[in-house]
Amino acid sequence: MFSDLPIRKIIHVDMDAFYASVEQMDNPELKGQPIAVGGGGKRGVISAASYEARKFGVKSAMSGTLAAKLCPDLIFVKHNFERYAEISKQIRNIFYDYTDLVEPLSLDEAYLDVTNNKKGNPSASLIAKEIRARILNEVGLTASAGISINKFIAKVASDYNKPNGQKTVNPEEVIEFLEDLDIRKFYGVGKVTAEKMYQLGIFTGMDLKQKSIEYLEEHFGKSGKYYYYVVRGIHTSEVKPNRIRKSLAAERTFSENLSSEVFMLEKLEHIADEVSRRLLKSKVSGKTVTLKIKYSDFSLQTRSKTLPYFINDKHLILDTAKDLLYQEKLKNSVRLLGISLSNLNTETKKEPEQKSVSVQLKFGF
Structure with missing residues (x-):
């Protein structure tokens, strides 16, 4: 299966309930307590939940109102992104x-290619164990890890023994591991896609493997080809240490829905200021300004304009966003506005050379 492919030793490290764990580490009174980061207020959305809160069904992207119903003793904590960074x-x-x-x-997560590592350690599993131990001892937090021959399998494996665990999928175990895997565990298969697969009789990797590439492309478009190959353990994407940022954005959810463009201008000014600040900090500029509008019925609309020059000045960003706001009449009252800048002037950086190794059944994992 892998004879014509580069075999790498990839580790995916995923911190356990990162934001919530940082808050519990910094505030001892929160240890052992069900906490949610974000989600406060009538319109708040949770960014992270501690494992104590997850036992009640509380999870990220959930509204704070629903989370409080599921867990009456839930403690809401404000974000502290500077600390997390x-x-x-x-x-x-x-x-x-x-x-x-x-x-x-x-x-809170990253891929590491340790095929040729600085420690000269042939075992990716031992490296992952050592890294997790150092994170616990030097930082005070737990992490989980997945180890395998490519990024896809490593990411799936990192969720296998959470929290504070690791899972290694050796080369000779890859096919059986993927065939037995619940389709919901496949990275890239979301809730909607999983439901669609269930309707088509696809419940496990084995079921997925029975479908032809033509069948999968017919039902899942471009993603069909991706599903066809990953279930066969084929994922050739390299670890990219210099990922180039493609866009930069900021948005705000309002405590009360806004029904007039006039009331939105002040909000847009604050958002444009935040986008400009982030651009300047990252030393980048962009040409394409996109206005994101989420209405009270949760429908989403985006409006974009590409300028003939790069910008990062808040006044130019705001002026363009205003033009987009007045471009057409609003469909409904608005609960969220966002501004993003894309088509950035970032340059591709030269990445360190990645070498593959010859395939051996005993690969030193």
């Missing part, structure tokens, strides 16, 4: 002690 940097520095091939996906 600070902790994330400490963790990332640990990764760099082992390899320069680190691809952060967010503040």
